[in-house]
Amino acid sequence: MGKRANGEGTVYQRKDGRWTAAITVGQGKRKYLYFATQKEAVKAIREVNNLKDQGVMLASKDQAVAFFLETWLQDTAQPRLRPKTYIRYQRYIYQQIIPTLGNIKLQQLMPQHLQKLYNGELKKGYAPQTVKHVHRVLHRALHDALRWGLVARNVCDAVDPPYVPRKEMQVLNAGQAKHFLHTTQGDPLEALYVLALTTGMRQGELLGLKWEDLSFETKRLQVRRTVSRIGKMGFVVSEPKTVKGRRNISFTDLALEALQHHKIRQHELRLKAGADWKEQGWVFCNQRGNPLEAGNVLRRSFKPLLNKAGLTGYPLPRSTA
Template sequence: MKQRANGEGTIYQRKDGRWVACITIEYGKRKSLYFKTQKEAIQALKDLPHWKGQDPSFIGKDPTIEFFLKLWLEDIAQPRIRERTYLRYQGLVEQHIIPMIGTIKLQKLMPQQLQQLYNEKRREGYAPQTIKHIHRVLHRAFHDALRWNLIERNVCDAVDAPRVPKYEAQVLNHVEACTFLQAAQGDPYEAIYVLALTTGMRQGELLGLQWKDLSLNGDRLQIRRTIGRIGKQGFIIGEPKSAKSRRNIYLTEMAIKALKKHRERQQEQQRLAGPAWDDQGHRWIFCNQIGRPIEVGNIIRRSFKPLLKKAGVPEIRFHDLRHSTATLLLSMNIHPKIVQEMLGHSSIHHTMDTYSHVLPSLQKEAVTQLNSLFSTQMPT
């Protein structure tokens, strides 16, 4: 490890095996923070610039939960997470957490008070998923407080997160998928439905596509960004959900044809819009009549739901098109690893867990094939 400059802090290991990160907080005063591993101590010093310059009483005294969470959001959470995630965290903290427990001292928070927070949100009619998000934000924030020796334990560990009923996605089978795409022919958003069902891309990934993401010969797309509206913040362009979400996707002939037709339609729209066309240099593949990002609500209300009704297929969510793609691929015996890569899941375990409902039929088919193999090879 290279030598650290003055003020950067030092790291060493005690005889009892613990690691110490020693930092200067004010007037040359030194403070030692203790960790189980060297990795945790190194991370503490990496976080030091975010805390340095803040009120030194933050470390020396017990702050309120409001004070801690606001500092944590701005100086620790924001540099680590995507902007959309940060804005969601900020909304949960300001709307739900601070009003109820913000004045409590960080070290004085009790499990019962946390449970009261969750119970009150349930009485107010919030979904279990929202309450669980609150729990996760607090757990993550208190984990950092614990690393910094600001608290002796993570009080969230003593409170059970609300149980969220597992959502069983409603998917289109291959006949329904074809029927839906037939109904979408000629629709201004036909290409987005074709891509959704033939690539499994997420909604934000589809709407974040730009023409430069299409390969020169037009046979594959590169996922580089997402876009979505976040309340009053407007449209937020962000990074893909995970490192695995940055991926190349090969296109079917149907998708290539749909994109070519869509581009011709868009070029005509641009010609008609004239000077009003303002894509701000992004050249979105899917945009409104003047080149700006599309309002998702408009697509769902004016196009997607009417097309589902027209096709006579189940009224699914837009995201269920992605689930439909995955289910169709797995039912065609496409290897789960390929499905994971197409969908941009962070791990194959996530793919298998999400689509476990498809596995029994695959196992039955596998047994049938094994039975056929041995019955032809073994004498009767």
């Protein structure tokens, strides 16, 4: 059986059960890709034709790694990624991968090239975890190149990324947590720290809370978004990465009391700001109603409170229970 798919290309099933995507890649040449399912084959044709429409030279043996990665990042990766992740990919590709591998022909890329890249980055002082992230970005890009028939294999599969020693996360024990909360009493962000310790919510989730997400009657809240500041893009609001991340959480009487006091304090700030207040519904905001920047919370609030409590070197507190 055969099937046409959004432009040039044919999908048919082989006698061995596999599905073939036959694609015209230039000058009448045909490229054959093989998949386990019809859906995968059709998807491959659509992706390849989309790249062809954008001018990507799929059949060129002279296509350099730099050209491929730049095109892949802009046209394929960016629509899939969160803004913060895209910026990180961009940094890895332009600052670390392209300077070393950019001039190599994509089809001539060898495991030795990758090993040289990783060793060189480690010698420059980059952490093993950072170099491992570089490996993951390359693997993801070359995975797509393999699916599109641009390379015969993903050379990342033949190279081991640097070993990353596991670090034991420091968390507050029960006594330290109680002492820390005592220190935060009366602080403008007391409710944030109470929620962090009693619910285990992440920093971006806490800063992304809106009053509409909370119910004082049922003592429950919904995690619906995260908020973070990303360079020139400013504050970016995102949905949780997974369905599991979008969840309902019960909160304690202690958190309820802290949130009630926090709402009263925020109302007083709103009255004081007058016309300068920008009502956006954030539970935790600055003196004008705008979202809080995570870096400022850590530097100007959390670390001073840690020092005041005689505790240092801990991340934003989360539940140890």
